[in-house]
Amino acid sequence: MTVGITHFLILGLMLFTIGFGGLALTRRHAVRSLIALEIMFLGVHILFIAFARYHSHVHGQIISLFILAVAAAEAAIGLALLVAFFRTSQKMGLKDMTELKE
Amino acid sequence: MISVYLTLFFPLIGALVGVLLTKAVPQNLRVLIPVAGMILSVLASGPMFLEFLDRPFTKTFPLFDWIALGQFHIAWSLYLDTTSLSMIFVILLVSLPVHIYSLGYMANDPKKARFMNLLSLFTFMMLFLVMAGTTVQLFVGWEGIGLCSYLLIGFWSEKDGPRRASLKALLMNRWGDVLLLLAFVGIFWLYGTFSFDTLKAAIAHPLEGEKTLSLCVALCLLGAAVVKSAQIGFHTWLQDAMEGPTPVSALIHAATLVTAGIFLLLRFNDFLETVPYVLDITVLLGAGTAVFGGVMALLNRDLKRIIAYSTCSQLGYMMTAVGLKTHSATLFHLMTHAFFKSLLFLGAGALIFMMKGEKDITRMGFSGRWPLVPYASMLVGVLSLTGMPFFAGFFSKEFIFEFLWHHQSTVSLTALGLLGVATFLTGLYSLRFFLRVFHGESSRKTIEKLGYIWQGPLVFLMIMSVLIGYLGKTILGYHLLFLPDPLSMLTSFSLLTVAVGLLGMGLGGWVYRPSSKVFEDIKSKIPSLYHAFVQYGSGDFFYSGVCVREFRKRTIEALKIDTLLDSWGPLGLSRGAAFLHAWIKKVQTGYLYHYVSWMLLGLVLILAYGIWKVH
Amino acid sequence: MEFTWGDALFYGMSFVTLCCAMGALLMQNVVHGILCLIGAFFNAAGLFILLNAEFLAFVMIIVYVGAVALLFLFILMTFRIQDNKERQVSFYKKPVFYGGLILLSEMIFFIEGYLQGFRAGFLSESGTGAGNTHLIGRVLYTHYFLPLQLLGVILLVAMIVSIVLLWYEDNRVRKQKIKNQVGVQAKDRLTLHDVLSRKGISF
Numbered sequence: 001m002t003v004g005i006t007h008f009l010i011l012g013l014m015l016f017t018i019g020f021g022g023l024a025l026t027r028r029h030a031v032r033s034l035i036a037l038e039i040m041f042l043g044v045h046i047l048f049i050a051f052a053r054y055h056s057h058v059h060g061q062i063i064s065l066f067i068l069a070v071a072a073a074e075a076a077i078g079l080a081l082l083v084a085f086f087r088t089s090q091k092m093g094l095k096d097m098t099e100l101k102e
Numbered sequence: 103m104i105s106v107y108l109t110l111f112f113p114l115i116g117a118l119v120g121v122l123l124t125k126a127v128p129q130n131l132r133v134l135i136p137v138a139g140m141i142l143s144v145l146a147s148g149p150m151f152l153e154f155l156d157r158p159f160t161k162t163f164p165l166f167d168w169i170a171l172g173q174f175h176i177a178w179s180l181y182l183d184t185t186s187l188s189m190i191f192v193i194l195l196v197s198l199p200v201h202i203y204s205l206g207y208m209a210n211d212p213k214k215a216r217f218m219n220l221l222s223l224f225t226f227m228m229l230f231l232v233m234a235g236t237t238v239q240l241f242v243g244w245e246g247i248g249l250c251s252y253l254l255i256g257f258w259s260e261k262d263g264p265r266r267a268s269l270k271a272l273l274m275n276r277w278g279d280v281l282l283l284l285a286f287v288g289i290f291w292l293y294g295t296f297s298f299d300t301l302k303a304a305i306a307h308p309l310e311g312e313k314t315l316s317l318c319v320a321l322c323l324l325g326a327a328v329v330k331s332a333q334i335g336f337h338t339w340l341q342d343a344m345e346g347p348t349p350v351s352a353l354i355h356a357a358t359l360v361t362a363g364i365f366l367l368l369r370f371n372d373f374l375e376t377v378p379y380v381l382d383i384t385v386l387l388g389a390g391t392a393v394f395g396g397v398m399a400l401l402n403r404d405l406k407r408i409i410a411y412s413t414c415s416q417l418g419y420m421m422t423a424v425g426l427k428t429h430s431a432t433l434f435h436l437m438t439h440a441f442f443k444s445l446l447f448l449g450a451g452a453l454i455f456m457m458k459g460e461k462d463i464t465r466m467g468f469s470g471r472w473p474l475v476p477y478a479s480m481l482v483g484v485l486s487l488t489g490m491p492f493f494a495g496f497f498s499k500e501f502i503f504e505f506l507w508h509h510q511s512t513v514s515l516t517a518l519g520l521l522g523v524a525t526f527l528t529g530l531y532s533l534r535f536f537l538r539v540f541h542g543e544s545s546r547k548t549i550e551k552l553g554y555i556w557q558g559p560l561v562f563l564m565i566m567s568v569l570i571g572y573l574g575k576t577i578l579g580y581h582l583l584f585l586p587d588p589l590s591m592l593t594s595f596s597l598l599t600v601a602v603g604l605l606g607m608g609l610g611g612w613v614y615r616p617s618s619k620v621f622e623d624i625k626s627k628i629p630s631l632y633h634a635f636v637q638y639g640s641g642d643f644f645y646s647g648v649c650v651r652e653f654r655k656r657t658i659e660a661l662k663i664d665t666l667l668d669s670w671g672p673l674g675l676s677r678g679a680a681f682l683h684a685w686i687k688k689v690q691t692g693y694l695y696h697y698v699s700w701m702l703l704g705l706v707l708i709l710a711y712g713i714w715k716v717h
Numbered sequence: 718m719e720f721t722w723g724d725a726l727f728y729g730m731s732f733v734t735l736c737c738a739m740g741a742l743l744m745q746n747v748v749h750g751i752l753c754l755i756g757a758f759f760n761a762a763g764l765f766i767l768l769n770a771e772f773l774a775f776v777m778i779i780v781y782v783g784a785v786a787l788l789f790l791f792i793l794m795t796f797r798i799q800d801n802k803e804r805q806v807s808f809y810k811k812p813v814f815y816g817g818l819i820l821l822s823e824m825i826f827f828i829e830g831y832l833q834g835f836r837a838g839f840l841s842e843s844g845t846g847a848g849n850t851h852l853i854g855r856v857l858y859t860h861y862f863l864p865l866q867l868l869g870v871i872l873l874v875a876m877i878v879s880i881v882l883l884w885y886e887d888n889r890v891r892k893q894k895i896k897n898q899v900g901v902q903a904k905d906r907l908t909l910h911d912v913l914s915r916k917g918i919s920f
Contacts, residue, residue: 003727006829008768011731013824015738021817022742024698029747031793033694035754038785039738042761045777053768058856061770065857068773068780069868073875075785079792080879086796087885098692702816709823 008050015043028093030085034078041071105149106163106180109190110229112143113197117222120215132215133208136222137201143225144194154187162235162299179235181298185368188433189232189361192440195566196357197225199559203448204349206555207455217257221353224250228358232365236296237286240369244282244330247359248275254354255346267342274339278329281322282366288319289373298369305372320377323370324384331363331417334391338642340414341398344406348451351406356413356447357440364417364436367424381425382513388421389520396527400534401635404461405450408535412487413443415524419502422517428505435498438570442486442495445563449479452556453539456549463535467542468549475557477540482564484532488603489525491596494571499525500596507595522602529606530613537614727767734760747793755786772850 019040026032045064052060086092116139123132154161165178201221208214227250231243256268290296292312293304327333332340343355354360367374367384374380395415399408416439423432453476457466486495506518638644668674689700737757744750758781765774857865910918 003724007727007731008764009828010825011734011764013821013828014735017817017821017824018735018738018742020698020702020820021813024695024702024813024817026695026742027693031747031789032742032750034789035741035750038754038781039741039757042738042757045773046761046764049765049768049770049773052770058852061773061853062857062861064770064773065776065853066864066868068776069872072780072785073872075788076875076879077882079788080882083792083795084882092796094694097694699813699816702813702820706816706820706823709820709827713823713827 005050005054008046008053012043012046012050015046016040017043019043027095030082030092030094030097031079033094034075034082037078038071038075041067103150103153103163105146105153106182106233108146109143109150109194110180110226110233112139112146113222113229114226115139116142117219117226120219120222123215129215133205133218136218137205139222140194140198140201140225144198147190147194150182151187151191154182159183160299160302162297165235168238176236176238176296178239179297179299180233181235182233185365185429185433186232188437189365190229192361192437193225193228193232193358196440196444196563197221197228197353199562200349200353200444200448203352203451203556203559204347206553207347207349207451209553213257217254217347220250220254220257221349224254224354224359228362231362235298237289237298237301238296240366241282241286244326244362244366245279247354247362248272248279251275251343251350251354251359254350255343257347257350258345261345264345267339267345270342271339274336275329277336278326278363281329282326285319285322285326288315288322292316292319302372305376308376316377317380320374320380323366323374324380324387327363327366327421328387329363330366331360331421332414333363333387333417333421334394337391337395337398337411337414338645341402341407341410344404344410348406348447348454351410352444352447352451355410356443360413360417361420361436361440364420364424364432367421368429368432371424371427371429375427381427383425385422385425385513385517388418388423388425389517389524390418391415391421392418392524393520393527394418396524396531397635399531400527403463405454405463405466405535405539406447406461408463408531409443409446409450412446412528412531413439415528416443416487418524419499419521422521423502423505425517426505426509426514428502431498431501431505434501438486438494438498438567441563441570442483442493442567445479445560445567446483446487448560448563449476449483452476452552452560453480455556456552458550463538464542466539468540472540473549473552475560476552479560479564480536480539482567484536486567488529488532488607489600490603491600492568492571494567494569496596496600497571500599503599504595522599525599525603526606529603529608530610533607533610534614537611723767727764730760730763730767733757734764748790751786751789751793754789755782758782758786772853 016039019036019038019042022036022039023033026036044067048060048064048067052058052064082092085097089096113136116136119139120132120135123135160181160183163180163182165180167175167177169176201218204214204218204221208217211217224247227243227246231240231247234240234243252268252272255271256264258264259268286296289301292315293301295301295304329336340355340360344351346354374384392415395411395413395418399411399415402408402411416435420432420435420439423435452473453466453468454461456473456476460466482493486493489495489499503518503521506514506521734757737753737760740753741750741757744753758777762774762777765771765777912918
């Protein structure tokens with residue numbers, strides 16, 4: 001197998017960058033920013049697991065497991081916040097969330 | 103030894119119980135609680151004195167750990183040696199008569215319970231100060247007596263005078279407090295300890311270098327003592343403190359609080375000896391104050407202020423003695439002075455009461471109607487003050503003079519000359535107020551009757567004023583240099599000093615004799631001198647006139663610079679900040695995706711920096 | 718080094734993963750975007766298996782696809798947004814696009830520099846050291862036991878927060894409140910008044 005850790009790392013970093021770009025560019029739908037966050041998490045997962053494989057350690061996978069749980073919690077709270085926001089303002093866009101500005 | 107703790111804490115308990123009792127308890131009952139506390143304290147001190155009297159000792163009694171941080175350790179403890187024991191003796195035996203006397207003095211005052219509580223609290227603080235085992239505790243006691251003094255001077259706070267006087271006392275004493283704190287910090291710096299126990303051992307080994315710091319610390323200590331003991335320059339608060347009730351003057355401004363400064367110098371005697379010049383300064387300062395106090399006492403017409411200046415003068419004697427490293431003479435004079443001066447104060451208070459509040463000696467004029475006990479007490483007080491043989495003041499003063507004579511240095515002989523002048527002045531002003539009060543003319547027909555509760559303490563103090571001269575040796579112990587037998591002091595040298603005093607008294611008697619109109623008052627004879635002393639002598643001219651006025655003027659000038667600085671200092675900064683803020687605010691759009699873009703930029707830059715750093 | 722099936726699988730799945738990730742962000746309809754995301758997760762799970770992380774692969778599918786993505790979909794259903802056709806994310810916004818590119822290259826450069834001393838492939842070819850469920854369980858419940866408990870607390874807090882945020886009582890619905898019914902007292906229902914003649918009473 002010619003594929004090594006470098007390939008996996010580049011893949012993870014690409015996913016991370018895509019997610020980051022998506023987060024920076026989403027304007028309309030707040031759910032889209034959560035999706036972008038999930039993609040960033042996915043990139044990080046791949047990095048950790050690749051390193052775990054490289055070092056033949058199990059610790060990387062366990063950190064990955066923790067990230068997974070935290071991501072799940074994040075998604076739950078984020079969605080709850082979105083729903084609460086939608087209930088009060090009947091809007092969904094990130095553009096409309098500017099209460100903290102002034 | 104339980105007796106030590108009981109002696110210390112009974113006055114506090116008395117004060118606390120007095121405070122905690124509600125209004126439901128009648129006031130006449132509440133005032134007795136602190137008195138009971140004092141009596142218990144005096145009784146409890148008996149075993150302590152029997153145990154330690156008449157032999158040299160130092161002993162530490164632990165209280166509790168305060169701060170324990172590894173090497174840095176402060177434990178509160180009580181430290182007893184001959185010095186503190188003599189102070190305790192004085193404090194207890196002056197405080198108790200003053201407490202009882204106050205029952206009569208404050209009988210008609212609506213706040214008398216509070217007064218008694220404060221007196222007891224003061225007594226506790228003073229005992230705490232003299233028993234302090236660490237410098238920290240000493241400072242606590244020092245502040246405590248300052249606070250109580252403030253509260254007691256301003257006790258009649260509904261009047262303007264006491265209010266101002268109390269504030270003045272507090273503010274003047276602040277100088278001393280700051281200096282004391284600095285001195286203690288310096289001592290910790292030098293010797294690395296707070297407790298007197300270890301300090302004593304540490305001072306025995308002279309320090310290498312650190313000369314400047316030692317000098318500064320010594321000067322700070324001296325400054326603190328000078329302020330507390332109302333020496334020249336800082337005497338202004340003492341004369342105004344006479345606005346307070348007379349028992350307060352007797353207890354605080356004659357016997358205890360003002361001697362705290364002397365006590366401080368005695369505590370650090372070993373340390374001061376390691377520093378050059380400071381003790382010489384002390385001697386000259388003390389002798390100067392002795393003369394100055396005499397002059398001021400001669401010029402005042404307010405009976406209490408005369409006695410206050412007399413206190414000033416006598417404290418000058420003690421300062422001189424401290425400066426000559428005569429531990430025992432200082433303590434001895436401190437003790438005798440405490441008794442006869444509080445006697446004079448209490449007697450004066452009784453006289454003022456009988457005259458319905460008249461304090462001016464030229465208008466008191468009992469003219470023949472001499473009340474027995476006050477007359478006797480003033481007479482004993484005056485004789486003791488002027489150092490007539492067989493009265494307490496004689497022994498202690500002679501002791502100081504002998505030291506001055508045997509010391510045989512320029513400083514000591516100068517001081518001897520000054521103290522001679524002071525003794526002469528003492529005779530003069532003593533006779534002045536004595537004759538004016540008791541033999542002057544008066545238009546007054548009636549005088550108030552004096553109750554027994556007033557007379558008891560006077561009689562007690564009268565006896566003590568004579569007796570203390572013979573007891574001194576027993577109390578002070580004989581490890582403190584030598585203390586000759588009382589009767590052996592009647593030497594030719596002592597007769598000389600007595601003669602000086604007698605000369606002053608004789609001159610006073612002639613000048614101020616009742617029928618004499620020759621020397622009615624210095625005011626009418628040499629007005630310029632009189633005015634100069636009255637105006638400048640009280641020190642108020644210097645403080646409120648020169649210092650405050652100049653300060654105000656300079657402040658107004660400085661205000662211009664301040665405005666200029668403000669315009670591009672604080673104001674300019676704030677304006678600049680507002681301007682910048684208005685500009686930077688645009689970044690804060692409130693949109694999440696903009697913030698994420700900035701994060702992206704930041705991440706790019708940080709990584710770029712990292713790559714640049716690595717390669 | 719020859720080209721193996723493993724390599725083919727890696728290239729194929731990573732390509733699909735990347736495409737799905739882009740699609741998740743670029744699809745016009747959010748629902749389609751979430752379906753793309755699910756595709757990405759599935760392919761990533763395949764990649765995990767290539768990395769000998771079978772347990773994580775399945776957990777990934779169960780948690781992300783089964784719970785998170787479905788939660789997304791479910792929530793989207795509840796929004797009654799009329800205009801569902803949002804404009805697609807414009808990746809042509811140049812600063813962000815170039816910024817992303819620079820970031821990616823920087824990160825790769827950084828990691829390449831970091832990996833100078835690494836072997837080309839993996840340290841152990843057999844790969845049995847990591848990846849079996851038994852091993853993960855053993856380490857997780859011994860060495861990482863306390864963090865695991867903390868993780869449980871975090872999830873509990875997340876649950877409580879979600880419930881608190883979305884809790885509301887609909888007052889329009891009439892409900893029987895037994896507590897109030899039982900607790901009622903006579904003075905709540907009945908008051909006695911003295912009525913004076915010719916005065917009457919007023920409430």
